[in-house]
Structures are given as C-alpha cells and as structure tokens.
Amino acid sequence: MGKAFIEIVIPILAVGGKMLPVHCIVELLDTPPGKDGGDAKKREEVEKRKEGYAIVPSTLQLRDLVRVALSKLDYPPERAKNATGVIQVRNWKALPFASITDNQQSSVGQLFGDLLSHITLKISVLSSDASSANCQNQTPEDQIRSSRVGGNANGSFLSLGNLGNSFFLRRGLDLPFGMMARRMKGGEGKGVGRTAHPVQELRIKLLQVLEKRGPTLLVSHGCPFSQVTVAQILQGKYNKPVSIEKIQAFYQWYNIYNGLTDNTLLPPDRVDSSALPRISSKHWRRPRTLFNPRTELPRLLRWYRQNPRPTRAEMEVYLAELNASDFRRNGTPLQYSSIMIWFKNARVKYRHLLRSTAIAQMREDMVYAKNSKDLVIDESMKDSSDEGESDMVVEEKEMEEQEEEGEEEQEEEQEEEEKTELLEASSSKSPVRSSAKSPSRSPGRSPARMLHLKVEPITEGEDSVGNENQVASVATSVAKPTILPSLLHMHARPHLQPVSIVSNGLIVPSRLHNGSHQAETALHVPDLRKIASGFGISLTPELAAAAHAMPIPGFTHHHFLQALDSVHHKESPSIRLDYHNSALSVPKPTPSPLTTPSASQRRTPTPQSYKHQSESPKPEKSPQSNSSQTSTSPATRVPRKRFTIDPTFEVPKLQSWFAIDPRPDRQTIERYVQELNSSEWRRHQPKYNNRVVYVWFKNARAKYSKMQVSSSDRDPDMERRHHELMRMHQEAQMS
DNA sequence: GCAGCTCTTATAGAAAGCAT
DNA sequence: ATGCTTTCTATAAGAGCTGC
Numbered sequence: 001m002g003k004a005f006i007e008i009v010i011p012i013l014a015v016g017g018k019m020l021p022v023h024c025i026v027e028l029l030d031t032p033p034g035k036d037g038g039d040a041k042k043r044e045e046v047e048k049r050k051e052g053y054a055i056v057p058s059t060l061q062l063r064d065l066v067r068v069a070l071s072k073l074d075y076p077p078e079r080a081k082n083a084t085g086v087i088q089v090r091n092w093k094a095l096p097f098a099s100i101t102d103n104q105q106s107s108v109g110q111l112f113g114d115l116l117s118h119i120t121l122k123i124s125v126l127s128s129d130a131s132s133a134n135c136q137n138q139t140p141e142d143q144i145r146s147s148r149v150g151g152n153a154n155g156s157f158l159s160l161g162n163l164g165n166s167f168f169l170r171r172g173l174d175l176p177f178g179m180m181a182r183r184m185k186g187g188e189g190k191g192v193g194r195t196a197h198p199v200q201e202l203r204i205k206l207l208q209v210l211e212k213r214g215p216t217l218l219v220s221h222g223c224p225f226s227q228v229t230v231a232q233i234l235q236g237k238y239n240k241p242v243s244i245e246k247i248q249a250f251y252q253w254y255n256i257y258n259g260l261t262d263n264t265l266l267p268p269d270r271v272d273s274s275a276l277p278r279i280s281s282k283h284w285r286r287p288r289t290l291f292n293p294r295t296e297l298p299r300l301l302r303w304y305r306q307n308p309r310p311t312r313a314e315m316e317v318y319l320a321e322l323n324a325s326d327f328r329r330n331g332t333p334l335q336y337s338s339i340m341i342w343f344k345n346a347r348v349k350y351r352h353l354l355r356s357t358a359i360a361q362m363r364e365d366m367v368y369a370k371n372s373k374d375l376v377i378d379e380s381m382k383d384s385s386d387e388g389e390s391d392m393v394v395e396e397k398e399m400e401e402q403e404e405e406g407e408e409e410q411e412e413e414q415e416e417e418e419k420t421e422l423l424e425a426s427s428s429k430s431p432v433r434s435s436a437k438s439p440s441r442s443p444g445r446s447p448a449r450m451l452h453l454k455v456e457p458i459t460e461g462e463d464s465v466g467n468e469n470q471v472a473s474v475a476t477s478v479a480k481p482t483i484l485p486s487l488l489h490m491h492a493r494p495h496l497q498p499v500s501i502v503s504n505g506l507i508v509p510s511r512l513h514n515g516s517h518q519a520e521t522a523l524h525v526p527d528l529r530k531i532a533s534g535f536g537i538s539l540t541p542e543l544a545a546a547a548h549a550m551p552i553p554g555f556t557h558h559h560f561l562q563a564l565d566s567v568h569h570k571e572s573p574s575i576r577l578d579y580h581n582s583a584l585s586v587p588k589p590t591p592s593p594l595t596t597p598s599a600s601q602r603r604t605p606t607p608q609s610y611k612h613q614s615e616s617p618k619p620e621k622s623p624q625s626n627s628s629q630t631s632t633s634p635a636t637r638v639p640r641k642r643f644t645i646d647p648t649f650e651v652p653k654l655q656s657w658f659a660i661d662p663r664p665d666r667q668t669i670e671r672y673v674q675e676l677n678s679s680e681w682r683r684h685q686p687k688y689n690n691r692v693v694y695v696w697f698k699n700a701r702a703k704y705s706k707m708q709v710s711s712s713d714r715d716p717d718m719e720r721r722h723h724e725l726m727r728m729h730q731e732a733q734m735s
Numbered sequence: 736g737c738a739g740c741t742c743t744t745a746t747a748g749a750a751a752g753c754a755t
Numbered sequence: 756a757t758g759c760t761t762t763c764t765a766t767a768a769g770a771g772c773t774g775c
Contacts, residue, residue: 291749291750341750341751342749342750344751345751643768644747644767645766645767691768692767692768694738695768696766698738699766702740702741702742703765
C-alpha cells in the first residue's frame, strides 16, 4: 500500500537512461551576518547566488541529487556536507524532498519526468561557521530544521518548520518516514502492532496538509477522520487500532488533497492557474466566495429560514442546486465549505444582531425603571399564557440574569434555545401559547411575531449626520414560530412588547409610553432593509420604501417575512405605500400561516405621531461638512464617516440614471439629489448633497471605464467578472 | 474656479480562519 | 458548533493634477 501511495502521489514516468537537465539555484552563505543583522550590503555580498543547469542521469536517486548537482556545478565535494535542497515547481512554495516522496531512492526521472522543465532545485550551502551563526537569527522553527539537516547532503529534512503548530512539528519530526509503507508492503502483522506506526504516519500526513489548511478545515474538506480523531492523532493521543479501510480512505483523500496542484476542491477544468503560486503555503487562503446577491443569497436565506442548521446532506443538495445555475456553470462553482461557512456566519450574524439589540433594550429598560416607578409588565401579557410563564416573562427574567451574570449568558441562551425548540415542538399540540399576544390569531396558526421598533432619540441640536447607527440596531420581538420558521428562528428572543407611537413619530414599547413625553426613552429605529441587505437581498423600491417608512404602526415581523417572501418569489409585495399622513398603510393582515398582530400591537398613531415626520427636517450638515468640521482638535483625527447609499433602493436608482447619462450636469444632479432626499427613509438619514451624487457618478465612471479596460485585456477571469457585473447592472436597471 | 481625471486611502460589511 | 479575529472586497471619499 505504501508503494501504491507513492505511485499515486508522484506520477511515475517511464524515463529511461536519459540525461536530464535540472535547473538549479545555489545560494552560498559563506560568512555569518553581523550580530545586528542589519548590514544588508554586507549580507548581499556574502550571499552568493549561482544559477545553472546540472545535467544528471534520470536514474539518479533523489538522495544523491544535491551532491551530484553541486558537483556538476563545479562546487567542491565538501560543500555538499552542509547543503540542503528543496524542489520548487514553478513559483510555488519550495518543498523539501521528504515532502515529495517517502522513498529517497526514487530516481529523478521517475519523480519529475516531464515536469522537469517546471522544476528548480534550490540548494542552500552553509559553511559550518555560517550554519552555527545563522541559528542566532533563525526562527525557532528554522533552528529545528537546521538542527536536523546538518551534514545531510540529500536534503531530506522534514520541512514542516513553517507549520503554525511547532508543538506538532517536534513530535512529527521524530517519526520514521516510510515505515508504514514498508510495513504495509511487507504484510506485517495485524492488530494493534500493525497500526501503531500507521497512526504516526497519519499524523505526519495530517501535519503536511495542515500546512495548507487550518486544522478545523480538514474535516470539512473531506478528511475521513472526525475532528476529534484528527485532533487526537495530531496530539499523539490516538492509540486505537485503525482499520485498513480507514487508512485507505485517508490516503485516498490525502493523495488528492495533498496533490501537487491542490485544487482538489475545483474541477480540473476550473483550475485557475494564476492562483497556483499561492497554494501549498501556510498563507494560502481560500478565495473569497462572492454569492450572487440576486440569485443565490435569497435562496440561501430561504434555506436558512427553513433550517438554520442543515445537515451535510442537505447542504450538498443546496450546493448542487446552486452550482446548477447558469451563474455558477459559467463561473467558479461553489464548494461545499462555502455553503457551510455561509450558514455558520448567518447564525453568528443573527445571534449578534439579537444580542446587541437585547442588551440595548435591557439597558434602556433599566434606565427607565430607575427613572420611573411605572415599569409594569403589560397586563395583557401577564395573563397571556395559561401554560405558565409567558415568553416575555421568561425572557425578562433571563435578561436580568444576563445583566447580573454576564458570563452565564451563553448557557442561558443555550437553554433558551433549547426551550425554544421544545416550545416549538409542543406548540403544534397547543397552538395557543399566548393569546394576548395574538388574540386574533387563527387557531393552529403560529404565534404572533412582531417587529419591535426601536428609535434612537433625536434630540435637539444633535447632528443627525453620522447617526447612521440609527438603523444599525434591529430588534425583532418574535414569539416562537410554529409553522414557518422565523427569519431569526434560532435566535429569536421573545421580547414581545407592544409598541406605541409617541411624539416625533417614534415608537416605544407601550409599557414605556405614558402618552406624550417618552420620546426620549424611545429606542433605535430598526431598518428592515438592513436585515434584507444583511443577506444581500435587494428589496423592490416599494418594499424598501415601506421599510424606510418606519415607524409603522402594526408593521410586524410577519409583514416583513411576507414581504421577503414576495421578493423571493417575485410576487408583488403585499405592502402598499400610502403616504397620507406620511404613514405606511399596511393592509389589514389577512389570515396567513403567521398571525395578525394583537390589538395592542396595532395601536393607531396618536395625532402627534407624525408631527415629526411632517415637520421639515432639521437643517443637517452635509456628510462632507460633518466629516471636516467635527474635528475639534487638529491633532485628533476624526475618522471619516462614510456616507451610506442604500444598496437596495438608491443604488439601483443611481445606476439607472447612470445608464441614461453618466455625466449629468449640475441641474440634473440637483434634481437627483432632491429625488433621493425625498424618500421617506432619507428623512431620518444624512441627506444627499450635490457632492455625494457627483462623487458617486465620478466613481461609477471610473469603475466602468476600468471594467472596460480589464475586458480589453482579455483576462478571462476579469472578463467574466465584468460580464457578471454588467449583467447585474442590467438586472438592476430592469428592476 | 470649476470639472474631470487617475490614483490612493479609508470604511463597512462579509467570508474565511482559528482556538476552544 | 461557537465566538472572536483576520482578511478581503467593494466603494465612498480625498489628493493631486490637468485643461478650460
């Protein structure tokens, strides 16, 4: 088996007794560098580099290659004593001989054959003085390497020195290479005795691949051992017998994974040769996956909503489905790990979202409790459950505990999630869990979900510019979904509170609303578009405007989900805009798999609710003036505040204008500015000015001219990206 | 002085990596 | 699996220059 392994890893080519030219680079380090190591000029002189071809017999054994090559290049034999060699294929990372083959007796012809024209033999020759002196400037890993290469002219050291895990390195270095191969070949005994060394071999192999990918990725990249087993092998703690089948499976995987091209995750015809030089380096990094925001992200989101924790099999199905699209067939196919990572990041993203909001909510609640004796839990909620504590009560308790015992937050959350799952499981039996939350809910329907709107206090004199964080915080008060998994399924926190509209059009929890002067206790405005854009979803202009039109009485999570569905399914949104009184008119919720909001959730706004909206906005500084004026001290550099252009609503608008005329005149720009600022959402956002629009057009021109240049360069990859961008651009225009 | 250009820098957000 | 960090990409904005 060991032999078979070698034959698979290194293509054995029938090269007869020919002479082969080996491209060599010899570096001489004759004298030690100065102690300070800073005399670059001197060092330049001592590092003599020689390049040439050594004509060697194809039958020359690898272990003799360095010695023979030096001899052919007219170096005295004693040089070979402290010479080490590595093989570099093209400009990839150089590999020591031991990483190429276990069998140092393999011939050069067998090993390299037709690849020879792509190969460089790099030889480092140290004088004995230099080698000892060099150690002073070497990294510990280099020292380990050097300590093992002294006097070894065949260069067969284990270059695992640049592994991140030097701990493993030291262990691995002591292991006999090829032992397993010999044993397996010789058919030595079975059982434990037979597997002890194979495990060590596995460890070395794992260490080799760890050089290319992080340990946690091995398993997800198909390594047949579990993560725990891998960890145990690496740490030398695995002493169980390993079946032959398992070892075979591992080597099958390893041979592919550790192949020269290391593009195992891509089909051969999709290998990007330009990326090859980076492989096999510990700095290798997976190319960033760009999901198509129009075709792929909505799908992923939909799947996430169905199940935030799909099994591997499910993800494989998703992968196949996504890769079947034209977008992927014409481009780089997705990898399994990309899907996996997306789900992982999505879970993290929404957990953070919920947590940050919950904490902000909790703090503000506490502030309010301090300032008011009026903190009462909504009675309608208190009696909402005939099954014990309402979700809200449970949640509130939990929130308090979190405040007191921050370190226990994770356990609490875990418990909550488990509770959630239990509740969800049981909810089918008892659909009505909190009647007061959704009194109008149809029997069997899922409990109410309500978007809990938070509004940042807008105080007089506060510069609204830079208050983009107003939209950063999103709270979703979600009763546990029963039928349709929630957008925030896994992280739903049933912090259910009815909202009230107070002056300035802000929304506050009704329990905080005393009728008039609670605006200052109002919380953050959540931007539904933020949720969508967080997933890269482009809402239709109507829907985006609807989302902007927050605060919206009665606009619930249900509506948002419904709206998202409509986006995904290309239906017309079920939300229509009615700017009468600057309010969004949400159609009376129709019976749906979800629910209708409770009466308390759908309070009608007070007359002053829209006063703020109807008022002319405060004079606001332009983003530029803001960024340039906020600096009170010249020494203190104020971070540039990036003006945010809404990607779902405003960018398509700009793009469509750009398509009409990429160089609008001043009047046109002013018109665009007015139009952009007239949107409902912009009322509470930093306003456009001519400069912003002008800069956008400027950058757009630069972008598209750059794309044209790239396209003319006939770089296939760039061309493809250009086409993708153009297609997306066209889609944006059409939408 | 203004507009436009190219190049550069800074920022936000997301994908990937890694330790636990 | 999770939480946190790092790295990367896209792009808004700035700097410096040129031409009119």
